[in-house]
Amino acid sequence: MKLAVIGTGYVGLVSGVCFSELGNDVICVDKISSKISMLNGGEVPIYEPGLKQLIAHNKEEGRLSFTTDLTEAVRNSDIVVIAVGTPSMSNGQANLSYIMEAAKEIGQALNGFKIIVTKSTVPVGTNEKIRDIIAEHSMYPFEIASVPEFLREGTAIEDTLHPDRIIIGAATEIVKETLIELHSPLTNNIMITDIRSAEMIKYASNAFLATKISFINEIANICEKVGADVTQVARGMGYDKRIGHSFLKAGIGYGGSCFPKDTQALVQIAGQMDYDFKLLKSVIEVNHDQRFNIIRKLEAILKELSGRTIAVWGLAFKPETDDIRDAPALEIISSLLSKGARVKAYDPIASKNFSNVLQHECLEYCNNVREAAENADALCILTEWNEFREISPDLIQSWLKLPNLIDGRNLYSEEELKGTQLIYYSVGRPNMNNGIKEQSPILSI
Ligand code: UDX
Numbered sequence: 417m418k419l420a421v422i423g424t425g426y427v428g429l430v431s432g433v434c435f436s437e438l439g440n441d442v443i444c445v446d447k448i449s450s451k452i453s454m455l456n457g458g459e460v461p462i463y464e465p466g467l468k469q470l471i472a473h474n475k476e477e478g479r480l481s482f483t484t485d486l487t488e489a490v491r492n493s494d495i496v497v498i499a500v501g502t503p504s505m506s507n508g509q510a511n512l513s514y515i516m517e518a519a520k521e522i523g524q525a526l527n528g529f530k531i532i533v534t535k536s537t538v539p540v541g542t543n544e545k546i547r548d549i550i551a552e553h554s555m556y557p558f559e560i561a562s563v564p565e566f567l568r569e570g571t572a573i574e575d576t577l578h579p580d581r582i583i584i585g586a587a588t589e590i591v592k593e594t595l596i597e598l599h600s601p602l603t604n605n606i607m608i609t610d611i612r613s614a615e616m617i618k619y620a621s622n623a624f625l626a627t628k629i630s631f632i633n634e635i636a637n638i639c640e641k642v643g644a645d646v647t648q649v650a651r652g653m654g655y656d657k658r659i660g661h662s663f664l665k666a667g668i669g670y671g672g673s674c675f676p677k678d679t680q681a682l683v684q685i686a687g688q689m690d691y692d693f694k695l696l697k698s699v700i701e702v703n704h705d706q707r708f709n710i711i712r713k714l715e716a717i718l719k720e721l722s723g724r725t726i727a728v729w730g731l732a733f734k735p736e737t738d739d740i741r742d743a744p745a746l747e748i749i750s751s752l753l754s755k756g757a758r759v760k761a762y763d764p765i766a767s768k769n770f771s772n773v774l775q776h777e778c779l780e781y782c783n784n785v786r787e788a789a790e791n792a793d794a795l796c797i798l799t800e801w802n803e804f805r806e807i808s809p810d811l812i813q814s815w816l817k818l819p820n821l822i823d824g825r826n827l828y829s830e831e832e833l834k835g836t837q838l839i840y841y842s843v844g845r846p847n848m849n850n851g852i853k854e855q856s857p858i859l860s861i
Pocket residue numbers: 565566567568569570622625629662663664665666667668669670671672673674675733734
């Protein structure tokens with residue numbers, strides 16, 4: 417099949433490349449000419465393991481190309497995929513201006529029957545607006561469909577080529593049949609539904625996963641008070657098939673380009689229909705507050721943060737990405753700086769992106785773990801990079817001025833900490849706190 421993919425962000429680029437890997441002819445389009453030049457020159461604007469090689473392979477096979485010319489791309493395709501961004505506006509609502517602009521340009525470019533598929537995350541009812549705009553600008557027949565994307569950064573290719581399910585929201589047989597044929601090499605688990613339900617499935621899925629994270633983070637906070645271990649609790653809960661083990665890792669809260677944006681947007685969508693989505697509002701609030709546990713723990717050990725040097729390992733919102741959008745590290749480091757601390761930060765690949773948005777005279781970006789930790793009053797681990805796991809607590813202690821480690825991602829096991837003199841705080845594992853004076857209160861029944 418011949419595809420034009422509009423937008424070369426995470427969703428557009430990875431989907432386009434994976435569709436070409438399946439043997440389709442794909443033209444990826446972006447308005448930003450520097451991105452297209454990079455892609456044509458063999459460079460990739462985002463960090464995603466395996467993507468560069470897959471792009472090179474499919475370009476070589478002649479199935480994949482990049483252009484700024486949307487009209488030409490649309491005219492040479494049977495299926496047009498909209499994968500432009502839907503960033504949050506200040507009130508949390510999704511900004512649909514890129515979507516509407518793309519719909520207008522697609523309408524103007526049509527030269528015959530095509531199927532227009534939306535992969536961007538859009539509020540319920542948006543595909544119908546897309547249809548209206550295209551119809552306004554085109555004399556040719558077309559059909560629309562909603563096929564939401566569930567890929568995760570860092571495992572985007574694997575997620576796209578081996579998805580748990582494909583959701584196709586479509587109204588006519590021709591669209592259903594064509595899109596089943598396009599996606600059937602990926603999985604047998606294809607669900608056909610109506611367009612509005614497909615749009616809602618994406619928001620509901622992200623909101624549910626975010627809810628699991630905030631839930632386990634609150635359980636972790638209670639574990640710290642009652643003397644239980646949240647990793648054991650999550651493990652025990654996960655054996656129940658109805659609950660499952662995934663997305664029950666306690667930490668410093670979720671970040672990234674999807675969960676924060678989509679949870680806010682769903683609260684707005686509900687609000688516009690006069691529905692107060694209380695549960696999701698609490699999920700967002702819990703997530704925001706969880707970040708500051710790092711600061712509270714630092715203050716419990718150091719009392720005053722002013723004049724202290726705090727090392728931070730991990731700036732990306734999760735490992736295997738250089739994405740810092742809504743990364744908990746942004747607010748945590750800003751808070752440390754506002755309290756008068758000096759911060760020495762290190763991330764294997766996200767420092768450049770981070771320094772583009774956060775510069776401060778008391779914030780130093782370091783070249784390696786040791787440089788960041790050396791002579792610091794405490795070390796905070798904010799992202800669970802494997803590189804950090806390999807460094808022993810004893811080595812960390814030898815680098816630090818004061819032996820304080822705040823582990824926001826529960827990187828170290830009890831075994832690894834045995835014998836260390838580090839004062840160690842993790843998340844929801846009070847029994848492993850080492851050197852902390854207060855005892856957890858014992859509850860009487
Ligand atoms: C997410 C969804 O998983 C994906 O389906 C959707 O298409 C886009 O949003 P992504 O943002 O790439 O993907 O990352 P994900 O691996 O889901 O993690 C999101 C955040 O949740 C990260 O900050 C991560 O650290 C946090 N998280 C995840 C936890 O704190 N605990 C967990 O158990 C899982």
